[in-house]
Amino acid sequence: MRITRRILAQTTAGALLGFLLTTASSSVLAQSTPGEQTKETSVKPSLKAGAATSNISPWLDLSINGGLRDGKVKYLHDELHARALVLDDGKTKLAIVVCDSCMIPREVVVRAKQVIEKQSGIAADHVLISATHAHSCPTAGAVFQSLPDPEYQEFLSVRIADAVQRAINGLEPALIGWGAGKNENQVFNRRWKMKPGTVPPDPFGKTADRAKMNPGIANPNLVEPAGPTDPEVPIVSVKAVNGRPIALLANYSLHYVGGVGPGHVSADYYGAFADRVKELKQADRLDPPFVAMMSNGTSGDINNINFRKAHEPAGPYGRIRLVANELATEVVRVEKTIAYRDHVTLDARAEDLRLGVRLPNEEELAAAKATLDAWPKDKPLTGLSEVYARDSILLSQYPKTVPANIQALRIGDLAIVAIPCEVFVEIGLKLKAESPIKPTFTIELANGYNGYLPTKEQHQLGGYETWRARSSYLEVDAASKITDKALDLLKSLDQAR
Numbered sequence: 237m238r239i240t241r242r243i244l245a246q247t248t249a250g251a252l253l254g255f256l257l258t259t260a261s262s263s264v265l266a267q268s269t270p271g272e273q274t275k276e277t278s279v280k281p282s283l284k285a286g287a288a289t290s291n292i293s294p295w296l297d298l299s300i301n302g303g304l305r306d307g308k309v310k311y312l313h314d315e316l317h318a319r320a321l322v323l324d325d326g327k328t329k330l331a332i333v334v335c336d337s338c339m340i341p342r343e344v345v346v347r348a349k350q351v352i353e354k355q356s357g358i359a360a361d362h363v364l365i366s367a368t369h370a371h372s373c374p375t376a377g378a379v380f381q382s383l384p385d386p387e388y389q390e391f392l393s394v395r396i397a398d399a400v401q402r403a404i405n406g407l408e409p410a411l412i413g414w415g416a417g418k419n420e421n422q423v424f425n426r427r428w429k430m431k432p433g434t435v436p437p438d439p440f441g442k443t444a445d446r447a448k449m450n451p452g453i454a455n456p457n458l459v460e461p462a463g464p465t466d467p468e469v470p471i472v473s474v475k476a477v478n479g480r481p482i483a484l485l486a487n488y489s490l491h492y493v494g495g496v497g498p499g500h501v502s503a504d505y506y507g508a509f510a511d512r513v514k515e516l517k518q519a520d521r522l523d524p525p526f527v528a529m530m531s532n533g534t535s536g537d538i539n540n541i542n543f544r545k546a547h548e549p550a551g552p553y554g555r556i557r558l559v560a561n562e563l564a565t566e567v568v569r570v571e572k573t574i575a576y577r578d579h580v581t582l583d584a585r586a587e588d589l590r591l592g593v594r595l596p597n598e599e600e601l602a603a604a605k606a607t608l609d610a611w612p613k614d615k616p617l618t619g620l621s622e623v624y625a626r627d628s629i630l631l632s633q634y635p636k637t638v639p640a641n642i643q644a645l646r647i648g649d650l651a652i653v654a655i656p657c658e659v660f661v662e663i664g665l666k667l668k669a670e671s672p673i674k675p676t677f678t679i680e681l682a683n684g685y686n687g688y689l690p691t692k693e694q695h696q697l698g699g700y701e702t703w704r705a706r707s708s709y710l711e712v713d714a715a716s717k718i719t720d721k722a723l724d725l726l727k728s729l730d731q732a733r
């Protein structure tokens with residue numbers, strides 16, 4: 237009931253907004269890119285594109301995930317969206333959806349894809365649904381002490397499917413181009429090798445870790461970052477034949493920025509980026525509305541903290557705005573340099589890979605039970621040992637193997653890989669280097685959620701992202717198996733073009 241009411245309320249608001257925009261749009265359109273309008277109206281494209289957003293903001297008191305402890309929705313700093321782009325080459329349609337969410341579990345994605353397939357005929361393997369990994373969004377899947385509300389999960393799947401359908405309803409002849417910018421200043425590897433004997437024990441009481449996540453700014457025990465960064469900012473730009481912008485999809489390998497207050501809902505820098513791109517392109521209040529979206533690259537071990545030297549204090553939302561502005565400025569600069577085509581062919585592949593689960597053994601399970609037994613029953617879990625003990629017990633109910641959906645899309649000479657994990661940056665760099673389709677970039681946390689994906693070498697260094705929990709449970713060889721599968725799919729796409 238509640239869902240139906242909410243959707244109706246939003247649909248009515250959307251219709252009213254649509255009316256207002258229609259009446260206001262002609263003057264805005266007249267101001268936008270007049271040079272391009274005369275240049276491109278003679279082109280007869282066969283590619284079609286449409287873009288749309290759905291509001292996926294939560295209601296009050298829903299769980300907020302992203303931390304070891306649960307939060308509750310108290311304030312809405314900025315609205316959350318599912319942002320959809322649909323491309324149609326005349327034979328094949330692809331849909332890409334980027335959602336303001338920390339992570340979206342497989343069951344929500346599957347449900348959304350079922351509705352999309354039923355409504356539009358686009359098969360599940362041609363639809364990419366990803367989460368940005370903002371840590372200030374309602375819980376869509378269980379992680380640590382946060383539990384999803386099934387009503388929000390259903391709402392999310394319906395709203396994702398709605399966005400895709402409305403993008404399809406708006407398909408129009410379009411031009412497409414792609415390119416890549418760079419920003420080296422906002423990505424830092426958050427895992428550090430430390431001086432011997434200075435890494436604290438892990439939550440299971442073991443002292444084998446050699447790497448530490450978030451080791452503290454200017455910590456005297458820092459040795460060197462445990463891995464690289466990827467400063468690239470790939471973009472895909474889509475516009476109407478008269479030059480009116482339709483959509484801009486960007487990608488950056490940065491976990492999230494944060495710096496929001498407790499109980500705050502915000503789309504983090506992903507939402508601020510979309511807003512700033514609109515502003516810089518003077519693409520506000522277009523009809524149909526222009527949709528900018530920032531997808532997460534491979535950022536399992538990357539954040540926005542310079543551990544060598546502290547950033548200037550920026551205040552609440554200050555760094556979010558700073559990062560969003562730098563990336564939006566770069567993306568708009570690059571967009572001006574790219575070549576547009578009136579036709580590209582589209583293709584997609586996806587496969588479920590069965591991967592082993594690092595289940596706790598009997599001894600580890602007994603230790604977890606003993607840790608929890610020693611904790612007062614009425615007190616929320618605050619310590620690392622207790623939180624991980626609870627997760628060990630919950631993880632012990634997992635099957636021995638789980639499916640992980642690996643996907644690759646081809647848009648002309650560009651490929652996009654989708655992986656349902658918090659992917660370590662080395663994996664994204666390897667896929668970029670070894671893909672037979674150039675350029676290639678990866679969208680993480682797509683089509684489900686299978687926790688962190690460290691490489692085997694990073695597993696050996698230990699640290700937070702490798703600690704066994706429902707947020708890090710795939711077998712140690714998962715990274716190489718997923719990389720091989722992604723490269724297989726890319727090869728198959730390459731051979732079929």
Ligand SMILES: [Zn+2]
Binds near residue numbers: 369491
């Ligand atoms: Zn994360």
